[in-house]
Amino acid sequence: MERLRAVMARLRAPDGCPWDREQDFSxxxxxxxxxxxxxxxxIRLGDRQALKDELGDLLFQVIFHARMAEEEGVFDLDDVAEGMTEKLIRRHPHVFGDGHYDSEEAQTAGWEAIKAAERAEKGEHSALDDVPLALPALARATKLGKRASRVGFDWPDRSGPLDKVREELDELQEAMDEDQGRARLEAELGDLLFAVTNVARHLKLDPEKALRQCNAKFERRFRAVESGLKAEGRNTAGASLADMDALWDAAKLKETGND
Structure with missing residues (x-):
C-alpha cells in the first residue's frame, strides 16, 4: 500500500504525468x-483473476481521490481508513461491544437507529437524507423504498405493491388513451417503474440483477434471430415482423422450452 501511495504521489508531482496532474475529483x-x-x-462472470485486477483498479481510484484531498490538506488515505474502521465498529456493537440482537429484524432496527444518530449529528433528519442523488435511477428507487420500509412506511405483504403496479399500469393506459402529453406519460411511466421496484423488494430480489438477466436474454435471442436470417441469406432489413417473431419463438423454445 505504501508503494502504491508513493507511485500515486509521483504521478501527481510537478514533474509527474501531465494527465494525472490535471485531474480533479469531478x-x-x-x-x-x-x-x-x-x-x-x-464477480458475475466468476472470474477471480479479473476480480483481483478490477479490485486493484478500483483501489487506485480510492488512492487517487485520497491523494488529491491530501494535496488540499483536507484528509489523506489514513484518515479514510480510520473513518471506515470507526464506522464499522460503531455499527456492529454486537460484535465489537456488549450489544446483542435476538433476530435479524432487531439487528436491522439497531442498524437504522445507529445510522439515524449519525445523520442527526450531521444535521440530517430524514431517513432518506443520505441516499445519493448520483445513483442510477433504478438503484436509487430501490434504496428509497428500503429506507422508507425500515421506518414502517410500507405495505404489510407483497399483495400491496402488486396492486400498486396494476394501479399505475391502469393510470399509464389512461394517459395514453387520453393523449395527455409527454410530461404526463413520463410521470406515469416513472410511477410504474417505481412500483415495480417495490415488488422486487418484497420478493427480496434485486431489480437491477433481474433486468440485467432480461437484457442478456433479449440480446441472446435477438442475435439468434439475426443468425437465423443470415443462414437464410437475409437480414433484418429484408424480413417481416412475422419472420422475426418465428425465429424468436424458435430461439426461446431451444433455450428453455418456454419463457
Whole structure:
C-alpha cells in the first residue's frame, strides 16, 4: 500500500504525468463508477483473476481521490481508513461491544437507529437524507423504498405493491388513451417503474440483477434471430415482423422450452 501511495504521489508531482496532474475529483468520478461496474462484472462472470485486477483498479481510484484531498490538506488515505474502521465498529456493537440482537429484524432496527444518530449529528433528519442523488435511477428507487420500509412506511405483504403496479399500469393506459402529453406519460411511466421496484423488494430480489438477466436474454435471442436470417441469406432489413417473431419463438423454445 505504501508503494502504491508513493507511485500515486509521483504521478501527481510537478514533474509527474501531465494527465494525472490535471485531474480533479469531478473528472475522476466517472472512472470510479466505471471501475465499480467492472468489479461487478468480474464477480458475475466468476472470474477471480479479473476480480483481483478490477479490485486493484478500483483501489487506485480510492488512492487517487485520497491523494488529491491530501494535496488540499483536507484528509489523506489514513484518515479514510480510520473513518471506515470507526464506522464499522460503531455499527456492529454486537460484535465489537456488549450489544446483542435476538433476530435479524432487531439487528436491522439497531442498524437504522445507529445510522439515524449519525445523520442527526450531521444535521440530517430524514431517513432518506443520505441516499445519493448520483445513483442510477433504478438503484436509487430501490434504496428509497428500503429506507422508507425500515421506518414502517410500507405495505404489510407483497399483495400491496402488486396492486400498486396494476394501479399505475391502469393510470399509464389512461394517459395514453387520453393523449395527455409527454410530461404526463413520463410521470406515469416513472410511477410504474417505481412500483415495480417495490415488488422486487418484497420478493427480496434485486431489480437491477433481474433486468440485467432480461437484457442478456433479449440480446441472446435477438442475435439468434439475426443468425437465423443470415443462414437464410437475409437480414433484418429484408424480413417481416412475422419472420422475426418465428425465429424468436424458435430461439426461446431451444433455450428453455418456454419463457
Amino acid at each position: 473528472s475522476i468520478a466517472p472512472f470510479t463508477i466505471e471501475e465499480a461496474y467492472e468489479v461487478d462484472e468480474a
